[in-house]
Structures are given as C-alpha cells and as structure tokens.
Amino acid sequence: MKEPIKCVGLKKTFVKKDKVVALNNVSFTIEKNEVFGIVGPNGSGKSTLIRILSTLLIPDEGSASVFGHDVVREYSKVRPLINRVSVDAAFFKGISAWENLRYAARLYGLGGKEAKQRTLDILSQLGFSEKRFYEPLEDLSRGMQQKVAIARAFFTSPMLLLLDEPTTGLDPRSKMEVQNFIRKSMSSNGLTILLTTHDMNEAEVLCHRVAIIIKGRFVTVGKPNELLEKYKKPNLEQVFLEVTGKDWKEIEYES
Amino acid sequence: MNLKAHAYGSIAFIERNFALIKRYLGWELVFLTYNVVNALAIGLIGARMGKEMVLYLIVGAMVWGFLSILFHEISESIAWERWEGTIEYTFMAPINRVTHLLGNCLHAVTYGVIRSSLILIIVVFFFGISIKGANLTALFIILVVSGLSFVGLGLMAAVLPLLSTEKGAYATHIFEAVLLLISGVYYEIEVLPIWIRPLSYISPATYTLRAMRAALLDGAGLGELLPTILLLLGVGMVLIPLGMIVFGKAEFYAKKKGKLKRSG
Numbered sequence: 278m279k280e281p282i283k284c285v286g287l288k289k290t291f292v293k294k295d296k297v298v299a300l301n302n303v304s305f306t307i308e309k310n311e312v313f314g315i316v317g318p319n320g321s322g323k324s325t326l327i328r329i330l331s332t333l334l335i336p337d338e339g340s341a342s343v344f345g346h347d348v349v350r351e352y353s354k355v356r357p358l359i360n361r362v363s364v365d366a367a368f369f370k371g372i373s374a375w376e377n378l379r380y381a382a383r384l385y386g387l388g389g390k391e392a393k394q395r396t397l398d399i400l401s402q403l404g405f406s407e408k409r410f411y412e413p414l415e416d417l418s419r420g421m422q423q424k425v426a427i428a429r430a431f432f433t434s435p436m437l438l439l440l441d442e443p444t445t446g447l448d449p450r451s452k453m454e455v456q457n458f459i460r461k462s463m464s465s466n467g468l469t470i471l472l473t474t475h476d477m478n479e480a481e482v483l484c485h486r487v488a489i490i491i492k493g494r495f496v497t498v499g500k501p502n503e504l505l506e507k508y509k510k511p512n513l514e515q516v517f518l519e520v521t522g523k524d525w526k527e528i529e530y531e532s
Numbered sequence: 533m534n535l536k537a538h539a540y541g542s543i544a545f546i547e548r549n550f551a552l553i554k555r556y557l558g559w560e561l562v563f564l565t566y567n568v569v570n571a572l573a574i575g576l577i578g579a580r581m582g583k584e585m586v587l588y589l590i591v592g593a594m595v596w597g598f599l600s601i602l603f604h605e606i607s608e609s610i611a612w613e614r615w616e617g618t619i620e621y622t623f624m625a626p627i628n629r630v631t632h633l634l635g636n637c638l639h640a641v642t643y644g645v646i647r648s649s650l651i652l653i654i655v656v657f658f659f660g661i662s663i664k665g666a667n668l669t670a671l672f673i674i675l676v677v678s679g680l681s682f683v684g685l686g687l688m689a690a691v692l693p694l695l696s697t698e699k700g701a702y703a704t705h706i707f708e709a710v711l712l713l714i715s716g717v718y719y720e721i722e723v724l725p726i727w728i729r730p731l732s733y734i735s736p737a738t739y740t741l742r743a744m745r746a747a748l749l750d751g752a753g754l755g756e757l758l759p760t761i762l763l764l765l766g767v768g769m770v771l772i773p774l775g776m777i778v779f780g781k782a783e784f785y786a787k788k789k790g791k792l793k794r795s796g
Binding site for chain 1: 536537540541543544545547548551553556573591612616617618621622623624625626627628674784787789790792793
C-alpha cells in the first residue's frame with residue numbers, strides 16, 4: 278500500500294479583502310504507522326492542510342494523495358480510509374452524544390449495536406461516564422464534547438486520522454486522558470496520524486516527526502530529538518524561536 | 533457503494549432529523565399552530581361564498597404549507613449543519629451525495645405529508661365541512677407525487693444556505709414566493725397577466741393544485757387523475773437530477789472557495 282499521505286507542491290490562497298496565502302508550496306510524505314506533528318501559530322495553514330486531506334477543500338496547485346488516492350479526483354476512495362477531529366467539537370448540540378454518534382455510524386455503514394459498543398468502549402477509556410451518553414451535548418462541558426468527537430473519529434477504525442488541535446482548550450486532566458488514548462491507539466491499532474497542535478510538549482511526546490509551519494510554509498521538518506540536536510536547543514519552543522525568530526509563548530498569548 | 537450502505541446512509545438523515553424534531557417538539561407545535569391559523573384565515577376569506585370556495589382556498593393553503601415545509605426542511609437541513617459545523621463531517625463521510633440528499637428529502641416529504649394531513653383534519657373540523665365525496669386516497673397520492681417535483685426545486689434552493697450560513701436559508705423563500713405567485717394557489721391562473729402565464733404552465737404546483745382540488749371537491753378518481761400523476765412524476769424525474777447537478781456544482785464551488793468551514 279502506498280504512503281498514507283503524500284503532498285507535492287500544495288498551494289492554497291483565499292481571496293477575501295486581501296489575498297491570504299494559506300499554503301505555499303508544501304511537500305511532505307508520511308509513512309505508515311507514523312505520527313506526524315505540525316506546529317504553528319493560528320492562521321499558519323494547519324487547518325487548511327487538514328481540510329485538503331479531508332477532501333473538503335480543493336488546492337489551487339500541487340497534489341495530495343492518501344494511500345495513493347488523489348484527494349480531489351478520487352475523493353470517494355479516500356473518504357472510507359480517513360476520519361478527523363477538529364478543534365471545535367462540531368455536533369448537533371440539541372441531541373445526545375448517542376444520537377449524534379448513531380448518525381455518524383450510519384454514514385460509515387456501521388450498525389447501531391456495533392457502533393454503540395465501540396463508542397462506549399472508547400469513551401470509557403477517555404474517562405467519560407456512560408450516563409452522560411444520553412444527555413444533550415449542549416449540557417456537556419467542552420472537554421466532554423471533545424471526547425465524544427474523538428470517539429466519533431476512532432470508532433470508524435480509520436487507517437489515517439487527521440487530528441486538528443484535538444486538545445486545544447481542554448483542562449489538564451482531559452488533555453492527559455486524550456493524549457494517553459492517542460498514545461495507546463498508536464501502539465495497538467497501527468494507525469497513521471497527522472496531528473496539528475499548539476502544544477510543543479504534546480508534539481515532542483506524541484510525534485515521530487514534527488514540522489514547523491509559518492505562513493503556509495514548512496520551515497523545518499524532523500524527528501523531535503534530531504531537531505533539538507540540529508539547532509542545539511533544549512526544547513521545541515526554542516527550536517521554534519531559532520527557525521522563525523518568534524517567541525512561541527508570545528504567539529500563544531496573541532492567539 | 534452497496535445497497536445496504538445506501539440504505540444506512542439515507543436512514544441516518546431521516547433518523548437524525550426526526551431526533552431533532554423530537555428535541556424541539558414544543559417549537560414544532562408552534563409552527564403547526566402557525567400553519568393551522570394561516571389555513572383558517574385563508575379559508576375564512578371564502579366563508580361567505582360557500583363550502584366549495586372554502587375548500588378551494590384550503591387546498592391552496594395546504595399545498596402552500598406542504599411546499600413551505602419541504603423547502604424549509606431541505607434548506608434547513610443544510611443550514612443547520614452549516615451552523616453547527618457538522619457539514620464538514622457529513623461531506624467527508626463515505627456516502628454518495630445522492631444518498632445524503634435523498635435521505636433529507638425523504639424525511640422532508642414524510643414530515644410534510646404528516647403535517648399537511650393534520651392541517652386538513654383540523655381545518656375541516658373547524659369549518660364543519662363534510663368531505664364525504666372527496667377522494668382522500670387520490671389526494672394523498674397527489675401530495676406525495678408532487679413532493680418529488682418540489683424536492684427537485686428544494687435541492688436547488690438548498691444551494692443558498694450551503695453558500696451563505698447567515699442569510700441563505702431565509703433567501704429560499706424567494707422560490708416559494710415565485711411559486712405562490714404563478715401557480716394559482718389562491719386564484720385561477722387566468723387572472724394573471726398573459727406574459728406571466730407561461731411560467732404557470734411549467735410550475736408543478738399548478739398541476740398539483742388542480743389535481744388536489746379535483747380530488748377534494750369533485751371526488752375525482754385515480755384514473756381521471758392519472759395524466760396529472762404521470763406528469764408530476766415526469767417533472768420530478770427531471771427536477772431531482774437537475775437539483776442534484778446544481779447542488780454538486782455549488783459543492784464544488786464551496787470546496788474551491790473554502791466555504792464549508794464554520795470556523796478554524
């Protein structure tokens with residue numbers, strides 16, 4: 278089977294009041310079972326890249342393929358292989374977690390019983406109480422909603438997971454539970470994961486390789502320890518400062 | 533994609549939409565009350581002109597209500613997904629767009645028929661009109677068949693909320709308003725200026741209204757109404773694929789311009 282992700286010269290520009298270059302000649306490849314992290318400030322192009330790989334956005338130039346299937350021309354072959362978690366837990370908030378997940382399950386051809394079992398199994402690993410499963414999502418905290426979003430992405434058993442800042446805005450405990458679950462899934466399911474994050478520590482701990490993205494361009498890519506060695510820095514925040522000239526803490530504060 | 537996956541996919545939308553109706557049941561009662569009051573007010577315009585005129589107007593109100601429900605449900609299903617941000621998840625799921633849209637349309641037709649039947653029952657009781665001579669089976673069949681052609685128009689209207697979350701759903705009223713003007717909902721199309729009348733002849737609502745009035749007022753049978761039923765089926769066969777094509781083009785445009793996202 279071909280590479281889980283292969284991007285060649287991806288470019289995307291949005292024209293609003295001004296031209297905004299979201300991706301500028303991005304090329305990279307992800308190997309099977311790899312967790313590839315992308316770190317960068319808000320508006321650096323992370324979500325645009327995830328949307329292109331999710332078949333939701335058409336690039337202006339270049340190509341992107343998932344397991345050898347072009348995301349524009351062969352989107353119907355890409356979709357069964359992927360799933361995604363976005364920074365905001367997008368759900369029908371008026372209905373329960375179960376009703377939302379049953380809907381998602383049917384879209385992926387899963388039966389209700391099977392879906393419920395898988396979901397409850399995932400949610401219990403994330404520390405989500407079963408009795409909250411039947412409450413409207415609008416009554417659940419942001420952290421709990423995000424756990425349901427993670428269950429939605431994992432219960433379809435995708436081969437490639439696109440995690441777009443899955444832990445942003447979570448309380449420390451929820452963040453740890455989600456990170457532990459991702460780590461466990463990596464080893465047991467042999468998943469390939471593309472993870473975008475604001476958390477340098479998360480990238481360092483979870484990812485096999487990390488890319489730093491600024492203004493739609495990858496400025497450096499490598500294994501976390503290799504990057505630390507290459508730039509002779511103690512952590513990725515310092516590496517970020519070295520390659521971009523910008524203080525990561527300041528960028529986080531601004532966002 | 534096999535048939536089982538198509539069925540699961542379509543059921544997903546029907547199940548989800550009815551779950552949302554159940555969740556906001558109180559509001560459903562408010563909207564039903566609005567439809568009933570509207571039909572009663574229109575029926576009362578003809579109260580002094582006899583039972584036939586009341587029924588004539590009630591059929592108009594019923595079809596108008598049915599059409600509004602279909603348009604509302606189809607465009608709302610897209611608008612709601614845009615608001616909640618779930619449309620990205622629906623669009624990236626491994627289901628055919630035809631399955632997606634037909635699932636929503638099937639829900640809209642089922643829900644529209646249930647609500648229109650309720651309105652008819654309430655209004656008939658209110659006016660104390662006997663509909664013993666009416667052919668209710670034919671009335672029901674016409675309503676369902678007309679739903680197919682209205683669904684095609686609804687799919688075209690659903691493009692508006694796809695492209696604009698804030699105003700798109702509201703803008704679909706323009707489709708309803710044009711049909712109201714040209715189709716003889718509350719008057720015969722002969723009162724329209726001659727230059728507008730050609731539009732009446734291509735509106736499926738014109739034939740729906742005629743057939744439903746014939747079934748309700750004259751008790752016309754299915755045999756008599758067959759040419760209209762076939763015509764409405766034919767219009768549906770043309771408008772549904774056309775609606776799908778228009779929606780597909782709009783989806784491509786939205787994916788090119790990045791209009792599917794709610795945030796991020």
